[in-house]
Amino acid sequence: MNGYQWTVLFAAWLGWGFDVFDGLLFNYVAPNCVPTLLGLPIGSVAASNTRWPPPTIRIRRPFRRPLPGASPNDSALGGRT
Secondary structure: OOHHHHHHHHHHHHHHHHHHHHHHHHHHHHHHHHHHHHOOOOOOHHHHOOOOOOOOOOOOOOOOOOOOOOOOOOHHHOOOO
């Protein structure tokens, strides 16, 4: 690898590190910040009962299909479709 490629790899590594740090930092400050944003007293029962998503919202899981080429009948492997 030449110098430019090492520089790009280092920049990507730093970006990933800062992204992970951002996620960890959010989890650290969320117990104080989220109730404040919702106008609830920190440490109150109302703040500890706040959950996301609310019970009225259902999260739908996407339908999972096998990867193309994973089936023995897939045309990518020379089989019939």
